[in-house]
Amino acid sequence: MFALVIFLTGGCMIITNNDWVYQKFKDSCNVLFIKGSYRDVLVKVRDKIQEGHELLTHPLSSSLKPNETPYKSIIISENKGTLNFDSVYIIENSIMSYDKFNKNKLINLTDKIIEDFKLIDLTVLESALDI
Amino acid sequence: MLKVVHYINQFFANIGGEEMAHVPAEVREGIVGPGLAFQQAFGEEAEIVATIICGDSYFNENLEEAKQTIINMVKKYSPDLFIAGPAFNAGRYGVACGTIAMAVRDELNIPVLSGMYRENPGADMFKNSIYVVSTKNSAAGMRDAVKKMAPLALKLAKGEKVGASAEEGYMPNGKRVNFFEKERGSRRAVNMLIKKLNGKEFETEFPMPDFDRVDPNPAVKDITKAKIALVTSGGIVPKGNPDHIESSSASKYGKYDIDGIMDLTEADFATAHGGYDPVYANLDPDRVLPVDVLREFEKEGKIGSIHRYFYTTVGNGTAVKNSKAFAEEFAKELLADGVDAVILTST
Amino acid sequence: MKLELGSIFIKDIQFAAESKVENETLYVNKEEVRQIILEDQNFKSADVELAKPGESIRIMPVKDVIEPRVKVQGPGGIFPGMVNKVETVGSGKTNVLKGAAVVTTGKIVGFQEGIIDMTGPGAEYTPFSQLNNLVLVCEPIDGLKQHEHEKALRFAGYKVAIYLGELARNLTPDVVETFETPSIIEGFKMYPELPRVAYVLMLQSQGLMHDTYVYGVDAKQSLTTMIYPTELMDGAIVSGNCVSACDKNTTYHHLNNPVIHDLFAEHGKTLNFVGVIITNENVYLADKERSSNWSAKLAEFLGVDGVIISQEGFGNPDTDLIMNCKKIEAKGIKTVIITDEYAGRDGSSQSLADADASADAVVTGGNANEVIELPPMDKIVGYADVADIIAGGFDGSLHADGSITAELQVITGATNEMGFNKLSAR
Numbered sequence: 001m002f003a004l005v006i007f008l009t010g011g012c013m014i015i016t017n018n019d020w021v022y023q024k025f026k027d028s029c030n031v032l033f034i035k036g037s038y039r040d041v042l043v044k045v046r047d048k049i050q051e052g053h054e055l056l057t058h059p060l061s062s063s064l065k066p067n068e069t070p071y072k073s074i075i076i077s078e079n080k081g082t083l084n085f086d087s088v089y090i091i092e093n094s095i096m097s098y099d100k101f102n103k104n105k106l107i108n109l110t111d112k113i114i115e116d117f118k119l120i121d122l123t124v125l126e127s128a129l130d131i
Numbered sequence: 132m133l134k135v136v137h138y139i140n141q142f143f144a145n146i147g148g149e150e151m152a153h154v155p156a157e158v159r160e161g162i163v164g165p166g167l168a169f170q171q172a173f174g175e176e177a178e179i180v181a182t183i184i185c186g187d188s189y190f191n192e193n194l195e196e197a198k199q200t201i202i203n204m205v206k207k208y209s210p211d212l213f214i215a216g217p218a219f220n221a222g223r224y225g226v227a228c229g230t231i232a233m234a235v236r237d238e239l240n241i242p243v244l245s246g247m248y249r250e251n252p253g254a255d256m257f258k259n260s261i262y263v264v265s266t267k268n269s270a271a272g273m274r275d276a277v278k279k280m281a282p283l284a285l286k287l288a289k290g291e292k293v294g295a296s297a298e299e300g301y302m303p304n305g306k307r308v309n310f311f312e313k314e315r316g317s318r319r320a321v322n323m324l325i326k327k328l329n330g331k332e333f334e335t336e337f338p339m340p341d342f343d344r345v346d347p348n349p350a351v352k353d354i355t356k357a358k359i360a361l362v363t364s365g366g367i368v369p370k371g372n373p374d375h376i377e378s379s380s381a382s383k384y385g386k387y388d389i390d391g392i393m394d395l396t397e398a399d400f401a402t403a404h405g406g407y408d409p410v411y412a413n414l415d416p417d418r419v420l421p422v423d424v425l426r427e428f429e430k431e432g433k434i435g436s437i438h439r440y441f442y443t444t445v446g447n448g449t450a451v452k453n454s455k456a457f458a459e460e461f462a463k464e465l466l467a468d469g470v471d472a473v474i475l476t477s478t
Numbered sequence: 479m480k481l482e483l484g485s486i487f488i489k490d491i492q493f494a495a496e497s498k499v500e501n502e503t504l505y506v507n508k509e510e511v512r513q514i515i516l517e518d519q520n521f522k523s524a525d526v527e528l529a530k531p532g533e534s535i536r537i538m539p540v541k542d543v544i545e546p547r548v549k550v551q552g553p554g555g556i557f558p559g560m561v562n563k564v565e566t567v568g569s570g571k572t573n574v575l576k577g578a579a580v581v582t583t584g585k586i587v588g589f590q591e592g593i594i595d596m597t598g599p600g601a602e603y604t605p606f607s608q609l610n611n612l613v614l615v616c617e618p619i620d621g622l623k624q625h626e627h628e629k630a631l632r633f634a635g636y637k638v639a640i641y642l643g644e645l646a647r648n649l650t651p652d653v654v655e656t657f658e659t660p661s662i663i664e665g666f667k668m669y670p671e672l673p674r675v676a677y678v679l680m681l682q683s684q685g686l687m688h689d690t691y692v693y694g695v696d697a698k699q700s701l702t703t704m705i706y707p708t709e710l711m712d713g714a715i716v717s718g719n720c721v722s723a724c725d726k727n728t729t730y731h732h733l734n735n736p737v738i739h740d741l742f743a744e745h746g747k748t749l750n751f752v753g754v755i756i757t758n759e760n761v762y763l764a765d766k767e768r769s770s771n772w773s774a775k776l777a778e779f780l781g782v783d784g785v786i787i788s789q790e791g792f793g794n795p796d797t798d799l800i801m802n803c804k805k806i807e808a809k810g811i812k813t814v815i816i817t818d819e820y821a822g823r824d825g826s827s828q829s830l831a832d833a834d835a836s837a838d839a840v841v842t843g844g845n846a847n848e849v850i851e852l853p854p855m856d857k858i859v860g861y862a863d864v865a866d867i868i869a870g871g872f873d874g875s876l877h878a879d880g881s882i883t884a885e886l887q888v889i890t891g892a893t894n895e896m897g898f899n900k901l902s903a904r
Contacts, residue, residue: 055763056762056763056764057761057762057763058761058762058763058766058793058794058797059794060792060793060794060831061684061761061793061794062684062685062687062688062721062761062793062794063682063684063688063719063721063722063725063726063791063792063793063794063795064721064722065722065792065793065820065887075762090763090797090832093828093831093832094793094831096827096828096831097793097820097828097831100820100821100822100827100828100847101820101847110588112588113587113588116587116588116624117587119587119624119686120587120685120686120687123625123685123686123687124684124685124686124688124761125685125761126685127684127685127686127698127760127761128760128761128762128765295902295903295904296904297902297904298904303904305826306821306824306825306826307819307821307825307826307829307845307903307904308825308845308848308903308904309844309845309848309886309901309902309903310901310902310903310904311602311900311901311902312900312901312902313900314900315736315740315897315898315899315900316736316816316841316842316843316894316896316897316898316899316900316901316902317736317737317739317740317786317788317816317841317896317897317898318736318740318897319841319897319902320737320740320786320788320814320816320841320897321737321740321741321743321744321786321814323814323839323841324675324749324784324785324786324812324813324814324839325673325744325748325749327784327812327814327839328673328675328749328783328784328812329673333839335838335839335840336840336841336842336902336903336904337817337819337829337830337840337842337903338840339833339834339835339837339838339840340828340833344835
């Protein structure tokens with residue numbers, strides 16, 4: 001299903017709205033920073049998948065609900081190939097999942113909480129890059 | 132005491148079978164036919180104040196008029212609840228029960244309840260809109276049906292919280308409701324696995340979304356020679372919608388001639404679909420049914436030809452069963468007309 | 479492998495000058511417990527509180543729940559590779575303080591969820607309302623990093639649980655249950671007629687706050703592997719997971735894994751319970767592929783006829799669950815999966831983030847989005863200020879009187895995906 005293209009070609013791209021991830025990886029990886037919401041990241045990833053990029057990490061990584069954290073980082077392949085239907089399926093389902101959560105929780109986040117969310121997002125991403 | 136109005140067909144009113152299905156709606160004070168069983172089950176808590184009887188053919192053939200007449204009849208009694216049926220496996224009766232129950236709820240804003248066999252076409256059509264209790268397939272199951280329907284009826288009439296489908300006996304309606312089972316989940320999983328291993332029937336607690344996967348046909352050998360037809364569920368129809376295809380829950384499809392038409396324009400075509408913003412489809416119906424591009428391809432020799440007719444319906448909440456029936460019908464025509472491939476567009 | 483599990487019933491918990499168990503009461507010397515916590519220099523202060531069934535107490539935010547146990551006979555100690563040496567556990571004798579638990583609380587990250595109400599409607603949804611709980615409220619030193627805080631709190635819980643479990647070492651259990659798993663060949667000879675069943679236990683493993691440890695190893699770094707069911711009863715698997723309160727598997731769940739217990743109950747009668755396959759839930763899609771390939775391969779290798787698959791967490795684990803199910807079914811092995819649902823507040827949204835037609839036998843722990851009213855409690859144990867964040871979801875969810883309107887997902891263990899509870903949905 002998900003060919004291990006990344007190990008053969010080494011190319012991956014991070015799409016994120018988390019500036020911590022951007023700062024940490026901008027020099028070593030291809031990072032696309034989205035000035036926008038969690039959903040904007042999902043949608044950008046969907047666009048990229050439709051162009052032929054392959055999804056490498058699960059868009060709903062971490063069990064934080066989409067209405068809890070405002071931050072999201074997703075890894076896709078740097079190379080484009082033919083449309084990967086598994087990637088399409090997962091990203092579409094993830095957007096649907098995102099949309100069913102009530103987003104009001106994200107009002108009034110303190111600085112500490114925002115930092116915690118950025119950290120969690122970063123560490124979850126690192127756990128994927130670690131392998 | 133709670134007041135209930137009961138709807139039944141000519142058969143259950145003892146007027147007659149199919150030969151009497153034409154009788155128009157009438158209202159009788161008090162209980163008729165199966166109402167007796169309900170009344171016994173309600174005891175002192177509720178009373179059936181009136182029974183409305185309508186022939187199945189009459190209802191279905193004079194839909195709007197029948198609906199209005201019956202709603203007026205119900206209104207007069209200002210009941211706390213409206214029960215239609217149970218219809219068991221009687222198809223037209225089931226559809227009538229669902230239709231009138233939904234209309235009464237929407238117009239008069241009172242709770243409604245029906246009962247049907249799971250394969251009654253009315254069940255598929257209405258189980259997600261109103262509470263439909265699952266019954267046996269014939270009137271022999273009346274006692275069982277009343278046993279399930281009466282307690283739910285009282286709950287609805289009193290405005291009490293309705294539990295999960297598994298507890299209350301109504302057909303799953305797409306709304307998941309929590310409740311406490313008798314055994315914990317792991318034990319239920321073990322029981323389910325034992326049944327599955329032994330080839331016995333088991334019931335999943337969460338049915339997966341329906342996957343009706345179709346294996347693709349082999350590729351068209353030579354597209355430059357192929358005759359291609361257009362079929363859409365996007366509702367593109369000649370302006371004015373001559374066959375009155377419904378904007379949702381379509382019960383029919385249309386077949387229209389596009390001989391010599393190079394481009395679908397705002398002047399001649401529009402969408403009948405009620406499920407999406409029609410502005411862009413109406414401005415240029417080719418956006419949904421790409422006649423213009425295919426004509427170009429035809430001219431350039433990229434495809435053989437376009438089939439003279441296109442088939443269209445509205446996919447907005449249309450029952451899968453209906454869609455299948457449409458396709459089974461016109462697929463034969465397409466084959467007979469020598470069509471090699473079909474482009475299906477949706478919205 | 480054979481384990482005798484002895485339960486000493488605990489019906490009450492009290493502070494006392496001496497820690498001991500007497501007449502079904504667990505007496506705890508508060509100061510000794512505090513000192514155990516404060517051995518760790520990462521904590522500047524520690525408080526210990528009691529919460530008993532029926533009391534008007536709300537505990538939040540809960541990190542982990544741990545049952546006190548002690549290894550009485552046989553190799554190793556409870557929580558091998560974490561607190562005790564990496565010795566293979568799961569055989570001999572183990573005593574349990576049944577009805578007692580250590581609950582750790584702490585604001586590791588600002589948004590943590592996890593409520594245990596000891597009475598009222600909320601109590602019906604969490605199994606931990608039925609326990610005599612010793613609640614640890616530990617204050618970290620300033621500037622302690624989140625992952626160090628998580629680790630310190632995790633270990634505080636284990637150490638206190640072991641301290642309490644030690645009190646049961648020389649007691650005579652009220653009930654002794656024996657669990658035995660023979661070798662594959664012996665088992666096959668013993669029950670040649672019975673269908674062979676394995677349990678596929680999915681472990682949350684996605685990085686900080688989302689980790690599970692097996693003999694001290696972070697599960698995300700492990701390939702899918704096998705474990706004897708009794709090893710779990712001695713704490714071979716522990717939780718480091720702090721998110722998704724309703725469907726995270728606490729250490730208590732791992733110690734008392736309900737699927738293992740219910741499969742043992744049928745072992746030798748209607749089925750032959752062969753063993754447990756443990757597999758992870760990683761972020762990387764290629765990992766998901768690899769791990770589920772291995773689950774299917776091991777199930778095939780064991781020659782089983784059926785498996786039960788349990789899950790942990792929300793969202794992407796649905797993909798692991800479905801991959802495991804699909805691939806195992808494809809081997810001709812029958813599956814039943816246990817999950818929970820996020821079907822929206824009105825229950826009408828798509829419940830899972832993934833689906834497949836082969837998942838035709840599903841047990842659900844309920845819809846975690848369903849809204850519940852939690853009345854005010856007389857006492858809050860833990861950190862009252864998190865109520866704002868836990869509930870702070872929608873308009874007026876935290877009310878002036880302390881009552882909370884929230885989704886079920888804030889309650890610890892409410893929609894457990896091991897099937898620990900009776901809650902379900904249709």
